[in-house]
Amino acid sequence: METGTRIEDLLRELAPQVLGSLIRRHGQFDACEDAVQEALLSAAVQWPEEGVPDNPRGWLITVASRRMTDLFRSEHARRRREETAATMAPADEAFAPAPDDAVAADQDDTLTLLYLCCHPSLSPPSQVALTLRAVGGLTTVQIAAAFFVPEATMAQRISRAKQRIKATGTSFRMPPEAERADRLAVVLHVLYLIFNEGYTATSGPDLVRVELTAEAIRLTRAVHAQLPDDGEVAGLLALMLLTDARRRSRSHADGTLIPLAEQDRGLWDAESIKEGVALVSDSLARSALGPYQLQAAIAAVHDEAPRAEDTDWPQVVQLYRVLERISPNPMATLNHAIAVAMVSGPRAGLEMLEPLAAPDKLGKHHRLAAVRAHLLERAGDLAAAREGYLLAARRTTSIPEQRYLEAQAARLAP
Template identity: 65%
Template sequence: MTPRVEDLLRDLAPEVLGALVRRYGRFDACEDAVQEALLDAAGQWPSGLPDNPRGWLITVAARRLVDHVRTERARRRRESAGTPQALLLARPADADHDRDDSLALVFLCCHPALSDPSRVALTLRAVGGLTTAQIAAAFLVPESTMAQRISRAKQTIRGTGFGALSPADRADRLRAVLHVLYLVFSEGHTTTGGADLTTPALSDEAIRLTRWLADLLPDDPEVAGLLALMLLTDARRPARTAPDGGVVPLAEQDRTRWDRDLVAEGVALISRTLPRGRVGPYQLQAAIAAVHTEAPSAQETDWPQVLALYDLLELVAPNPMTALNRVVAVGVVHGPGAALELLAEIGRDKRLADHHRLHAVRAHLLDQAGDHAAASAAYRDAARRATSAPERRYLTDRANRLGTTGPP
C-alpha cells in the first residue's frame, strides 16, 4: 500500500465510522464493518482511486454491516419485521455521504460512561486508526489486555447514538475529549514505564488528532491552546535525551536542537489565541511553554512571568501537579527556602505524597539550599518511586553525585 493511500484511509476512517454509527447506531458492529472496508480499499486502491473515496468506503462498509446482520438474523432465526436487525436492514445504505460526523464520533469515544483508560484506547482505535497491537505496545500492556479494554468500551456504548447534546453537555464532552488527547500526548512525552523516556508514536498521534480537532472547531480557544501546548512541548523532544537514552533536564538541554518550526508555529498559535478573551488551562500551559521556548538560555528565562502564569493557572484550574510546578517557579523567583515551605504544604495532598516528582523537586530545592546530603537522600526516594527506567537512572545518578562529591 502506498503512503498516499495509507494516509487517505487514515484520514477517512473516522468520517466513515461516524457516518455508519449515525445511521445504524451499533458502534461495535459498525467499527468491524469499517475495518473490513478499509482492508478492501487497501487491496484495491493502489491500482486506482475511486472517484469518491469517502462514498466508496461508506457504501462498502454499509454492505458489510448489512451482510453481518443478515447472517446474525438467519443464525438466530429472527425473521420478524419488528426486530432491530430488520429495522437496520430497512435503512438506506447510501444516504448522506457528504455529512461529516467526525466530531460526534470523537464525543462518542469519550462518553461519560467510560473510564479515562477506555476513552484513550477507544479514541486511538476508532478515531486514530491505530491497531490494537499498536495501542498495547505504546502503553506497555499485553495485546490481549488492550483488546479486552477496547471490547468492554464498545459494549458499554453499544446502542448509543449521536443524540443531540445540550450546550452544557457538549462543553463537558469537549473537555473530556481534550483531556483524552492530553493524556495520550503526556504518555508519549514521558512514558509511565519501560526502557524509553518517550513514545514518539503517541505524541505524534495526539498532535495529529488535535490538529484535526482544531480544523473541526477553529474558533475554540482551548482546542487551539492544547495544540499550541503540544507543539511547544514536542519541539524540545530532540534535546530531551542523551545519546545513551538518559534524561537531559530542561536547564541543560542544547536549545539549538529544538525544532524551531514547531516553536514558531506554537508561539504564533498561542499569541493569536490568548487575546480572544476566554482563557482556559491549556492556553495558560501553552503560554508557560512559550516563555520557556522563547528564552535564549535557561538563565534568561522570564521566571517572574512563568510564576505569574502559574498563579493564574491555579485560579483557573487548580490541581496538585500545577501546584508542584508552581513550587519550582517560586524557588527560582523567591529562593529555595520559600519553595521548600510551600512544598511542605502541598506535600500533605495524598495525590502527591508518593509521586516521584514531589521528591525530585524537594531534592532539587535542598540542593539549591546547600543541604547536599538531604538532597541526595531525596533523590534516592524519588528514584525508588519512579516507574520510567530513564528517570530512575537520572535520579539515581543525581543522588550518587551529591552523596559522594557534594554539588555537581
C-alpha cells in the first residue's frame, strides 16, 4: 500500500477519535468539526513529507486544540473578554461538554461520538447523516450524493440534527449504564442501514455504493474493538463481512444484477467469509442469541455452500423460524418464505407471502412483488409471474434491479 493511502486510512480512523476528544473538552460541535478538518488537512500535507509522528492522534488533537484556542480568542476579543477555552460560556455550546473534560489524548471517544450521533431524539435519516459526517468523515457533498438528495438538503438535515441534540442538553459522555443496551441497539441499526444502502442502493444507476459498505464495516469494527464481548456487535460485523464477501459476483460488467443462485462463487472473498464465520461461531457459542447473530448464521450457511444446490435450506428455514420468534419483521418473513419454498415447494412459500400484502407490511414494496413473481414462475404460472416482475420493476427506484426485473418479464413474454 502506498504511503499516501496509508496516511489517508490512518486519518479516517483517527478523525472521530480526535473530534470526540475536542467535543468532550469544548462542547462546540461545528467549531470542533472545523478545527479537526484543519488538523487533518495539515496532516495530509505534512506527514507525507515529514513522516507520521510517533503519536499521530496526539498530534492531531494538539493541532486541532490550537485552532480551537485561536477561534476562542478571536471570538472573545470581539466581545472584549479574555478567557480561555476551559471557561467557554455554556450559551455558546452546541451541547454540553462532559463534566470531567480533562481527557487523556489517548482516549478513544469513537463509541461515545456514535452514541451521540445516534441519539434517540433524531430520526433514522438524521442519525445516518450525522454518523457519516461526524464519525465517518464523509463530506456533506459525498453523503448527499450517496442518498441522491441536494447538498443543501443534506446540510440542513445535518444542521438540524445538531440543533436537536443541543436542545436535549445532552452531555458528551457515555450514556448511563441502564440506557446503554437500548442506545447500542440504535447505533447498530444505523450502521446496518448504512451498510444496506451501500450493498443494494435504493435508487440510482449503481447496484453497490462501496464507500458506504466500507464505511459501515469500518465503523462496526471500531465498535467491536471497544465492545469485543458483545454478541450482537460481533454478529453485525460478521453479517456485513459475509454479505459483502459476495459483492464482486453480484453484477456483470455492464451492471446487470446476478441473483445469488447464479453467482460465480469463485469470486467470493474467502478471507472475509473466514473472518465472518469465525466471528458468528464464537458469538453464538458464548453470547445471548440476537437477530444480527442469526442473520449472520444464515449468511454463513449460504457462503459455506460450494454450489447453490449445496445450500442447507432446512437449516436456513430453522434459523429463520428462530429469527422470526425473537425479532419478527416483514422482511424476515419474506426471506423465510423463500427458504420454505426451497424445502417445501413454491406453493408453500406463496402461502407465507399472503399476509405480507397488507399495506402496513410490504404491500407496496418491490421485493414482495419480485419474490412472489419468482415463486409463481417456479409454480408454473408464467403469465402471473410476468405481471409480477413488471410490477416489481415499476416499484423499484434502483436502475440495476429495474433492468433485471424487466429482463425476467421479457423472458416470460408469450
